[in-house]
Amino acid sequence: MPNACGGAAAPRDEAHLRRHGRASYVGPVPLDLEFVRAQFPAFDRPGNVGQSFFENAGGSFACRQTIDALHRFYTDTKVQPYADYATSKSAGEQMDRSRERWAEALGVASTEVVFGPSTSMNTYVLAAAFGGVLGAGDEVIVTNQDHEANTGAVRRMAEQNTCTMREWRTDPETGLLDIGRLESLLSPRTRLVTVPHASNIVGQENDIARITALAHGVGARVIVDGVSYAPHGFPDVAALDADVYLFSLYKTYSVHQGLMVVRNGLLDELPNQSHFFNASVPDKRLNPAGPDHAQVASAGAVLDYVVATHTHHGGAASDSLRVACERVGAMWREHEDALTPTLLDALRTRSDVRLIGPGSLGAVDGHRCPTIAFSPLTIEPATVQRRLVEHGVQTSYGDFYAVRVLNGVGVDAQRGVVRLSFVHYTTRADIDRAVDALDRVLA
Numbered sequence: 006m007p008n009a010c011g012g013a014a015a016p017r018d019e020a021h022l023r024r025h026g027r028a029s030y031v032g033p034v035p036l037d038l039e040f041v042r043a044q045f046p047a048f049d050r051p052g053n054v055g056q057s058f059f060e061n062a063g064g065s066f067a068c069r070q071t072i073d074a075l076h077r078f079y080t081d082t083k084v085q086p087y088a089d090y091a092t093s094k095s096a097g098e099q100m101d102r103s104r105e106r107w108a109e110a111l112g113v114a115s116t117e118v119v120f121g122p123s124t125s126m127n128t129y130v131l132a133a134a135f136g137g138v139l140g141a142g143d144e145v146i147v148t149n150q151d152h153e154a155n156t157g158a159v160r161r162m163a164e165q166n167t168c169t170m171r172e173w174r175t176d177p178e179t180g181l182l183d184i185g186r187l188e189s190l191l192s193p194r195t196r197l198v199t200v201p202h203a204s205n206i207v208g209q210e211n212d213i214a215r216i217t218a219l220a221h222g223v224g225a226r227v228i229v230d231g232v233s234y235a236p237h238g239f240p241d242v243a244a245l246d247a248d249v250y251l252f253s254l255y256k257t258y259s260v261h262q263g264l265m266v267v268r269n270g271l272l273d274e275l276p277n278q279s280h281f282f283n284a285s286v287p288d289k290r291l292n293p294a295g296p297d298h299a300q301v302a303s304a305g306a307v308l309d310y311v312v313a314t315h316t317h318h319g320g321a322a323s324d325s326l327r328v329a330c331e332r333v334g335a336m337w338r339e340h341e342d343a344l345t346p347t348l349l350d351a352l353r354t355r356s357d358v359r360l361i362g363p364g365s366l367g368a369v370d371g372h373r374c375p376t377i378a379f380s381p382l383t384i385e386p387a388t389v390q391r392r393l394v395e396h397g398v399q400t401s402y403g404d405f406y407a408v409r410v411l412n413g414v415g416v417d418a419q420r421g422v423v424r425l426s427f428v429h430y431t432t433r434a435d436i437d438r439a440v441d442a443l444d445r446v447l448a
């Protein structure tokens with residue numbers, strides 16, 4: 006069952022277990038990191054040996070299940086799918102299965118799952134579709150906590166359609182969004198709200214279930230950018246009740262595609278963006294690019310990794326994908342949460358850096374993801390990043406396409422920030438290396 010912030014906490018009651026087809030309940034246990042890391046071939050590649058990878062919010066390593074699936078598709082079934090010969094049929098079946106498995110994992114219907122080239126492309130098409138139904142007198146609420154992908158195209162659409170745009174702004178000190186402020190911006194004329202599940206700079210999870218309830222209360226639709234949240238646990242999208250939930254598979258150990266869930270009848274309400282004859286095909290209406298067959302077919306393989314993790318840690322193979330995602334997500338989170346405070350403390354206690362976002366896991370209402378950005382005050386971010394790399398910490402710096410977020414907290418976006426982002430396969434030794442390197446680099 007999702008926690009207050011829609012996170013992947015352990016299921017709590019029997020009814021919930023039955024709904025998600027759980028055979029037997031085995032709670033989360035400590036993550037076997039040796040098993041986990043053995044699923045990621047990248048760790049053994051020469052460029053990565055002896056290094057610690059802290060660029061996960063940019064793009065994660067792919068699990069071997071993903072790599073094998075792509076290789077298999079290109080080797081065995083790389084033809085136009087859905088024709089009536091065996092190789093083509095198999096290609097189409099793999100694509101359908103991938104969609105169905107993701108639907109089960111996210112707790113939605115397979116007709117609600119749309120694959121597209123990236124989240125930026127998905128939001129671009131989505132904004133164009135909203136442009137067909139919104140007009141003067143309609144109000145749109147955007148935030149300055151979003152990555153540009155989940156705000157720029159919607160803002161442009163709102164301007165072009167002469168909608169009234171209201172900006173839900175972050176606190177200039179903390180970078181956090183206050184839900185009380187959203188309540189004051191909502192009105193019976195609000196038609197659309199866009200919001201991140203977690204910012205790729207601030208890290209804090211927003212309470213999406215509450216936000217969608219408030220927005221739905223005035224009849225507005227809600228688009229949620231889950232790109233910075235999903236790598237830490239695949240959410241129960243139905244429970245969050247977002248009308249659109251987006252994330253990028255290449256940041257969740259999978260292929261380079263965007264996954265967009267469009268729910269609550271919205272897919273039929275929005276005008277078709279594809280060829281006119283595809284109007285009645287759910288997964289084509291919002292993907293004029295056409296599907297990347299191999300990547301769509303391989304997109305579900307990361308769920309094999311989740312199931313393997315679930316069963317390796319004592320879970321039943323007969324459990325549903327949703328149950329496996331919840332339990333494995335809880336284990337990922339427990340592991341990350343054991344490491345995050347060390348890194349936060351190392352930055353929070355320094356007077357020569359400004360940590361962006363909460364300085365502890367639960368300092369304020371909610372939970373913080375381990376996407377940790379900071380502004381070095383006396384040394385250029387570019388220099389800090391270069392020196393961290395020299396110490397074996399693979400990271401980068403810049404605005405991370407979150408220019409509005411940085412402007413909102415008074416950080417020069419051109420100068421940028423350094424970002425250390427990690428996930429469940431990160432070890433205590435990686436964290437120690439980063440802390441030690443920070444000490445040396447900033448000294």
Ligand SMILES: Cc1ncc(COP(=O)(O)O)c(C=O)c1O
Nearest residue numbers: 123124125152154205232233253
């Ligand atoms: C929070 C967030 N949203 C959206 C995006 C855009 O995703 P994509 O690269 O799939 O277009 C990113 C990419 O870094 C991101 O971090």
